[in-house]
Amino acid sequence: MARLTMDDVESLRAESEPMLMDIATYSLSDSYKSQHCNKKPQSKSMVDHFSIEASNFRGSALKRTAKQHFKSRLIPLGIGRPIDDFYPWESIALKESFTLPQSSHTIGLNPNVNTIAKRQGLFNLSTGLNYSHSVGQQPLLRFITEHVEIIHNPPYRDWSVCLTCGSTSALEIALRMFCNRGNAVLTEEYTYPGFISSTQLLGVQTVGIRMDDNGLIPEELARTLRTWDDSTGSRPRVLYTIPSGQNPTGITQSLERKKAIYQVAEEYDLIIIEDDPYYFLQATHQTMPNTNAIESYISHLPPTFLPLDHSSRVIRLDSTSKILASGLRAGWVTSSNEIIEKFISYQEVGPLAMSGPTQLMLWNLLDAKWGHRGFMAWLEHLSRQYRARLDIVLEACEKYLPKDVCSWKPPDCGMFLWIQVAVEKHSEFRESGFKVADVEERIWSRACENGVQVTKGSLFNAAASRPSRVSFRLTYAAADEDELDKGVKLFANAVREEVGLERVE
Amino acid sequence: MARLTMDDVESLRAESEPMLMDIATYSLSDSYKSQHCNKKPQSKSMVDHFSIEASNFRGSALKRTAKQHFKSRLIPLGIGRPIDDFYPWESIALKESFTLPQSSHTIGLNPNVNTIAKRQGLFNLSTGLNYSHSVGQQPLLRFITEHVEIIHNPPYRDWSVCLTCGSTSALEIALRMFCNRGNAVLTEEYTYPGFISSTQLLGVQTVGIRMDDNGLIPEELARTLRTWDDSTGSRPRVLYTIPSGQNPTGITQSLERKKAIYQVAEEYDLIIIEDDPYYFLQATHQTMPNTNAIESYISHLPPTFLPLDHSSRVIRLDSTSKILASGLRAGWVTSSNEIIEKFISYQEVGPLAMSGPTQLMLWNLLDAKWGHRGFMAWLEHLSRQYRARLDIVLEACEKYLPKDVCSWKPPDCGMFLWIQVAVEKHSEFRESGFKVADVEERIWSRACENGVQVTKGSLFNAAASRPSRVSFRLTYAAADEDELDKGVKLFANAVREEVGLERVE
Incomplete structure (x- = not known):
């Protein structure tokens, strides 16, 4: 089926109504979607969720009042x-640190404009430092809408x-939208602690579903739902999942896996909260011969839950x-209008909107300077950096970690390496009973x-129960590149000391 | 009692421990308060609220883990x-539009630094674009803590x-902290619609308490609590109030009024949520003879609920x-450590922290460029601008509004003028019954x-009941100054048409 590509964006914009940058102007994504969307079926209502x-x-x-349109200016x-006379700022000038590769040059709207003035230009301080509609300021909302359609x-x-x-x-808003106090939510057996806190x-x-090397196991998901004991509370209607470079395991769901999970979600009428902040950090991507790096990167990006979402039950979180x-403090959420409108209502009485300076910075970089191709060039660049760091960490793991007790799987995506430590395999632990929490604490302190x-x-x-295995999450995002090898060695020595092995130097 | 003043800040900082700008460093306000605070009594616990x-x-x-201190860098x-290599920005340069008056010059830390670089300086992009602790980045938290102590x-x-x-x-967090579903909250009879939506x-x-020209009436507050019918739900334990330039009435509570309200709050053990965004827009302030404008402005600022808060039941919101x-999208909340720590917990699983670009902009302006005296100079300047606008609006009201039906009280503070329209006084309405909502709608549409x-x-x-009087809120913050007179005239003509009076030209 025909779909929007990066190359179509210029003509899509040219054919659209001009953007009105009045403070009170309000628009959902519909204004910025391509005509291809009109040929698709309508979403299925999820109001009963x-x-x-x-x-x-x-x-x-009050916000509804502010959205009213009037024929002429009042x-x-x-x-x-x-x-805007009452804002004490005259301009913001932004200097970026990334030089776009030749292949992606001159595709932003206005790549040379570094200074955001108070009143000049499409999106300026006068608008950007005023209240934003919860949905976002139009120039940035347009870019993100196009991005979502393209990807x-x-x-x-x-x-x-x-x-x-x-x-x-x-995520907190999504949970409040779909869960009542006392409900249960399904998720991977290990998951983002912020979700657990929420x-x-x-x-x-939270009900943790077992995972294998392809992530959450659909059969386990189905079994949990099929065998749900209603006396413990109503059957869960929400699945929270991190499909790419999962936090903390680093696992990425294959397309087949996603389809199987989606099928269970349809069978048991689940809402899927797809939390996917690591999606663009593709570690295994290699530029294909005779293809430029950006095209190759894009073609390598796996489908998310959104393109599979024929019954419109996915609410996807990008960050x-x-x-x-x-x-x-920025991201975007994609779902059906029905769900997004409810989301907006929540945001209006809470954090209200992405901060104005953030919106201006993102718009200036993504829309004015980079354009969609430039954004992809950055993400391809970033993925290569992460790949190089991952390689160092994996090499260090091979060198330093005791393989009889430590196991790990190289991630395809993201910034995390998950190391399982089977201390019970080691002689010192065989005879005596031990507590996972104690061993974990000792290794961590060491x-x-x-x-x-x-x-x-x-x-x-x-899970409500204590974990049965000792494991640790290592990230290669935060340390300096030349510290990574040493960091892994110091960790390996903590494990070695715990199980009575000799330190490596 | 001795207290921190603007002139003491330099020496307070000089005597304090140097600020560590490690990403993981975490500090509450205690590090930045003056020794005067140590002489004060301890707060009263409000955990039962x-x-x-x-x-x-x-x-x-996870956030608790991140707060742990280690002796050396890990x-x-x-x-x-x-x-920070993974942030695509190199620097942000900010140009301000307000020239500090002579009397307040050279009091910022570094008034000439316009550019926030990636790695140079106390607070830079490397820190500012990274995750912030919910409480805020230290250099800005320090300034705001000092500001709260000074004011x-x-x-x-x-x-x-x-x-x-x-x-x-x-506000949403405060309400969630102190209210269960089914509870009631006390407030002014007319109040901020965002609060009502929350x-x-x-x-x-929401239970609206009657107001007079000094705001919420303490006797009415006490009566409501004393005569509370427990069969309708438990007696309210929270009062939400906008004490200065109240939205929408423009009324400012006098000090006597605040003391009387506080006394009722103590008697009935209420938490007071003090929402005070208009506090610094002082319309009636005039520079006193032989005093500079800034000193005069500061000495004119009325006490808020915070200095009256001997039983630590106030949670104050600044914006x-x-x-x-x-x-x-920025503000700060002030209360006891106990309440602030709970607030931080909520913020950690919700909006997390004030956006980094916003923190950088505020720090650069308030701390680096302006200092406390510069901030006050700006607020004094702003108050004068609002005063000039208010004068235009009041003059226009005198000229155009039909005084037999319209009444208003010039506000001392803020940006709102509240106009009550006693349509029932007018002959056309005397005989026939009318609905407030219909008349209001007709005047508004006109x-x-x-x-x-x-x-x-x-x-x-x-209140749950419909309002018994027709009223409108006019703001003088949003229009151009030269439109204000005309705007009031157009509104006056809408009223005049409704009650059958001749239009003014």
């Missing part, structure tokens, strides 16, 4: 938005995007934290004493 | 925070500050939205047709 809180809530009355004595292309017509204040915020706050139970900068910080596997444990 | 959700929640386990293979000086020892993602976000989402009832720029946008009073109605 909304929590009690979400069902009862219609959003902010003198604004209505909304308390100070005029993910959901198979139904009425999808849209809302800019978020980062995926931690978006569920604890909301009084929602800039791992691909641009975590301090931006690692700290040795001079390396790693993260205990138990922090990621989604 | 926490909601079920808040009581059960201990915060993010190789960071623990937390997935990408190194508000809470009377107990263990207060602290947490930077927020704006007061809408902070309570609707949370399933919390940059009305004094710097609303798009920053105003829009005439070319002016105002806000309907009913949007601010906190």
Whole structure:
């Protein structure tokens, strides 16, 4: 089926209505989607999945007023938005550190404009430092909508995007939208601790599903749902999953795996919260012969849950934290209009909108300077950097870790290496009973004493029961490249000391 | 009692431990408070006021790990925070639009530094674009802590500050911390619609307390609590109030009024959520003879609830939205350590932290360029601008509004003028019954047709019952100064048409 590509964006924009940058102008993604979307079927309603809180809530009355359109400009004595004379900033100038490769040059709208002035240009301080609609300021929302269509292309017509204040915020909103206190949520057996914390706050139970080398096991998911004991609470209707470079295991679900999971989700009518911040950090990508690096990178990107989402049950969370900068507190959520509108209602009474300076920085970089091809060039570059770091870490693991007790699988994606430590295999532990938590704590403390910080596997444990194996998460994102080898060695020595092996030097 | 002043800040900082700008370094406000605080009594615990959700929640386990201090630097293979090579920005240069008056010059730390580089300087992109602790990045947290001590000086020892993602976000967190679904919250009879929306989402009832020209009436507050019918739900334990330039009425509580309200709060053991975004927009301030404008402005600032808070029951929300720029999504919350620590836990699983670009911009302006005196110079300047605008609007009201039906009180503070329209006084309405909502809608529509946008009073109605009077909120913050007179005239004509009076030209 025909779909939007990077090359079509210029003509798509040229054929669209001009963008009105009035403060009060409000638009969902629909204005920025290609005509290909109109040929797709309508989404399936998921309103019966909304929590009690979400069902009862219609959003902010004042914000609804602010969205009204008027034929001509009115003198604004209505909304308390100070005029731009009352912002003490005149301009923001941004200098980027990444030089686009030749193949991606001159595709941004205006690659030479470094300075965002108060009143000049499409998106300026006057708009950017004023209140933003929750959905996001239009020039950035347009870019992100195009990006989602180019990369993910959901198979139904009425999808849209809302800019978020980062995926931690978006995830909490998604959980509140679909879960009542006392409900249970399905997830990988090891998962993102921020998700676990959120569920604890909301009084929602997490149910960890076993994983193999391809991630969450669909048969285990189906079994859990099939054999659910209703006396322990109602059967879960939400699956939270991190499909690429999973945190903490580093595992990426294959396409077949995703399809099988989706099928279970359809059978048991689950909402899928797809949290995918590591998606673009592709470690195994290699540039194919006779192809340029960017095209090769894009063609290598695996399908996410969005293109598989024929029954519109996926709410996908993207984040800039791992691909641009975590301090931006920025991301976007993609789902059906019905779900996105509810999401916007929540955001309106909470964090409200992505911060203005962040929106300006992202727009200036992505839309004005880089364009879609430049963004992909950056992501390809970043993936190569991560690949080089991963290679160092894997080599160090081979050199230093005791292979009779440590096991790991090289990740295809992301920034995490998951190391399982089968201490029970080692003679010292054979006879005596031991507690996973104690061993984990001792290895972790030794690692700290040795001079390396790693993260205990138990922090990621989604099940109510204690983990049965000792494991650690190592990241190669945060250390200097020349510290990675040493870091792994110091960790390896902590393990070696624990199981009574000789240190490596 | 001796207290911190702007002149003491330099020596306070000089005597303090040097600031460690390690990513993982974590500090509450205590590090930045003056020794005067140590002489104050300890706060009173309010843990029994926490909601079920808040009581059960201990915060993010992963974040607790990240807060651990180690003696020496560890190789960071623990937390997935990408190194700064992976941010595509090299620098941000900021140009401000406000020239400090002579009297406030050279008091910022480094007034000439416009460019925030990646790795140079106390607070740079390397730190500022990385994850921030929820409480805020230290250089900005220090400035805000000093500011709170200089201006508000809470009377107990263990207060602290947490930077927020704006007061809408902070208010939702505060409500979740202190209210269970089904509870009721006390507030002014007309109040901020964002608060009403938040309570609707949370399933919390709002109880509007009658106001007079000094704001919420303490006797009415006491009466409501004394005569509370427990069969309708448990007696409210939270008061939400906007004490200065109240939204929408523009009313400012006098000091006597605040003391009386606080006394009722003590008697009935209420938490007070003090939402005070308009505090610094002082309309009635005039520079006193033989005093410089800044000193005069500061001495004119009325005490807030914080200095009255001897039983530590106040949680105060400040916002940059009305004094710097609303798009920053920035503010701060001040309360006892106990309450602030719970607040931080909520923020960690939600919006996480004020956006990095916003923190950098605020720090660069407030701390590096302006210093405390410069900040006050700006606020004094802003107050004068608002005063000039208010004068235009008041003059226009005198000229155009029909005084037999319209009444208003000039606000001392803020950006709102509240106009009550007693349509029933007018002959056309005397005999026939009329609905407030219908009349309000008709005047509002006519105003829009005439070319002016105002806000309907009913949007601010906190009571479950419909409002008994027609009223409108006008703001003088958003229009160009030369449109204000015309805007009021267009609104006046909408009222005049409704009650059958001749239009003014």
